[in-house]
Amino acid sequence: MANDSKKLSVLLVDDEERFRQGLRTLLNFYSINSALPVEVIGDADSVEQVLKFTAQKCPDLILLDMQLKGCDGITVLASLKETAYTGKVLVLSAHQEDDWIFRAMQAGAAGYVFKNRVATQLCEAIDTVTRAEIYLPSEVASRFFRFFQAYSDSCLKACHEVHLTEREQEVLYWLTQGASNEEIAKHLYVTVATVKAHLTSIFEKLKVTSRTQAIVAALKLGLVHA
Structure with a gap:
């Protein structure tokens, strides 16, 4: 990370309180062991809460679930884009389907981690996206880019033409x-x-x-x- 003396401010966005608490514990462990100097400054479970919090605190990083109360993560990403949020968004999701990954990345996510891989991949994922790089797990990357190429050759081209x-x-x-x-x-x-x-x-x-x-x-x- 560019500046280890400054802790990375993080907003947790998930509609399951137990999962948010687990993330807090994991991130606290990283910070205590100097693996990743982070500080959780808040949590949210709806798009309204996310927009209110980012307007007030502008966290460096948002850890975002793809399914929230009354909406999905794509809505949150689109709404953040409209507010010109300058931080990074890392998706943590149980959805492993190619279209979910592609839509999240297309909507502005800086990375995508499956929830059942959080314990082993979160530290690397956060470090990667905070260096302005894209994070995709190795088991996802090749599938994602094949899907991206197919989509680019059809949907994106068609949308541009129309x-x-x-x-x-x-x-x-x-x-x-x-x-x-x-x-x-x-x-x-x-x-x-x-x-x-x-x-x-x-x-x-x-x-x-x-x-x-x-x-x-x-x-x-x-x-x-x-």
Whole structure:
């Protein structure tokens, strides 16, 4: 780490209090043994708490679960991006599916650790992301980059050709998952009116007039994966 004399401030974000307590114990162990000088300055279990805390304290690092009360980690990452948060976010998740990893990294995560590997990988992961590098476990890296290449060659290229914004891509993703306007608004931490505005723009760009047509067009054009 660049400056061992200054402790790294950390925010724990998980909806399970027992898991947060376990992280505190592990991080305290690292700090006491000088393996990683860190200080847990708070915890949160919802996107509202995360945004309030980061605005007040701006932690150097956020350890983020991918499933929280009323939302997922992607929503938190997107919301942090909109606030211009300057710290790093390291995802700790039970989800090991390629699409979850890719979406988290695409949304701005600096690294991804499976929860059942936290005890053996967390110290290295934190040290890696605080050096402005990306952390992915070896068992994930090759799968991730294969998924990334496939996605880049199809979805990302298609979205660019249709001129969808990043937020419109997120709205379209949730639309294809069958989410209502209210559910999309909740996932993306925006108002229903904002979702409707994005859908209007998406419909215009896809040259469709309904949600069903938009879903069909999105799948046909490769804007999302089935």
